[in-house]
Amino acid sequence: MADAAAQQGSEDEVDLEAAAQAAVENSAELSAMPDAAGAEDDDGAGGKKKNKKKKKKKKGGGGGGAAFVDTDAGEDAGANDAAAGSTAAEPAVTKVDQTELAALMKKIQLLESKPPATEEAGPDKEYKFWKTQPVPQWNVADDGGDDTEGPIEVDKPQSEVRQTPLNMPAGFEWDTLDLDNEADLDQVYKLLNENYVEDDDNMFRFDYSRDFLKWALKPPGWKRQWHPCVRGSKNKKILAFISAIPAQMRMNANEQPLVEINFLCVHKKLRSHRLAPVLIQEITRRVNCEGIFQASYTAGVLLPRPIAKCRYWHRSLHPKKLIDIRFSYLPRGRTMASQVKKYRVPAEPLTTGIRPMTMADVPSACAITKQYLARFKIAPVFDEADYAHWMLPRDGVIYTYVVPGPEAGSVTDVVSFYSLPSTIVGDARHKTLNAAYSYYNVATKTPLKELMQDALILAKQNDFDVFNALDLMDNNEMLEQLLFGVGDGYLHYYLYNYRMKDLAAPDVGLVLL
DSSP: OOOHHHHHHHHHHHHHHHHHHHHHTTTTHHHOOOSSOOTTTSTTOOOOTTTOOSSSOOOOOSTTOOOOOOOOOSSHHHHHHHHHSOOOOOOOEEEEEEEEHHHHHHHHHHHHHHHOGGOOTTTSOTTTTGGGGSOOOOOSTTTOOOOOOOOSSSOOOOOGGGOOOOOOOOOOOEEEEOTHHHHHHHEEEEEEHTTTBBBBSSOEEOOOOOHHHHHOOOOOOOOGGGGGGETTTTOEEEEEEEEEEEEEEETTTEEEEEEEEEEEEOOGGGGGGGGHHHHHHHHHHHHTTTTOEEEEEEEOOOOOOOOOEEEEEEEESHHHHHHHTSOOOOOOOHHHHHHHTTTTOOOOOOOOOEEEEOGGGHHHHHHHHHHHHHHHSEEEEEHOOOHHHHOBTTTTTEEEEEEEEETTTEEEEEEEEOOEEEETTTTTSEEOOOOOEEEOOOEESOOOOHHHHHHHHHHHHOOEEEEEEEEEEGGGTTTTTTTTEEEEEEEEEEEESSSSSOOOGGBBBBOOO
16 A cells, blocks of 8 residues: 555656646746746745745736735634744753843843744835835825725726636646535545645644635635636646635625635746736636625735734643643743643633524624624624625634523624644654634623633633734733733735724724634
């Protein structure tokens, strides 16, 4: 069996190389296309950013009337912060007096407070691709001071939208992923697992489960045609993928149907052959064919121009394991026992009656969530079908708990988090880093700090190692109090073909996977 597997791997490599060579020989059209959105100097989708501290995930779109690009929490600096650890190893200090030590610690604090390397981009960088797209630019009066809000370009009539797929070079062919086909699901899972996100030190690799992919890609109103993939013509293997899902979004007083772009991934061996721009243009075309011309997306990298910037925070649940795998470090002067004691949580939730959400809770929970999200300047607009899909518990995917109200069917509080594990590369003791990500939390009766403490307890009960949260919505009220540590990763929020004024992190009521 091992020999057969090795032989199969060898055959796959030959096919990939042949396809790559065919792309080179037949890529006159591709060579004229812009580089992957926001990544003109990058190796391609899923590749590492050159000369950067953190690797970024690129997802995007271009051409065809509207182009969408998404670099989400999964592969951006913030997500890498979660996957690869947000704290650097402490510098060695030997034989220094107290004055020198104080000066050194001050320098360390200053360094930790600086934005990540990706912030070196911005207004002074030339974004060749983005200059051609309907997004706010860094220059002129548009730079954060324009009160005009709404679409940047008018929607195109269907007569101006290309109705046929883009041409592919020899060796590749378009297809549409069938998530109900186990073979297709296995192939896209393998593509993402092996090619999507990996930290620069090759220590952690995101591991989206098959159930997670179904949850993320099949919300109400999903369209199979919005899951295009590229296959090798010879062996029919999936070599690249991108996705869009529908969403209803409110930006201040304006509601807008749009899509969220996710999971742009190209096989590592093919990243130098400009498949990413083709994927971007094709998903753009398919979305435009349905009459949608706006998108929301997030990125760790700084592109023209974010509407908001949020920061990742991390709360240890299994500190010994996190230190063992070098996700975090043992502070000077602390023992492992003291670190474990510091981050210990109670064995059981403290809020009376808190329990997993059920379908019967959806109407009340949805109502209080919509009322809560109305406070923020950008937020999704859920109906009960959307809410049930995104919030009802799914083991290993999404965990949602409610506090029942005094009346039958009523809910006073909601707390939720989703699971995004990482494979730990090359560690004989541990195979998986189990990370929980804060999702939507609504506290109308129970104080938010107490509700989130219960979230930590419930995450620990479900064997999560770390709990991650952004400083958006009301999260700042409880992060430091619950011993979250500030990360070095930022997550920028963007809108495509839509302009709105810059937002502070607490104005953001949107969590994108």
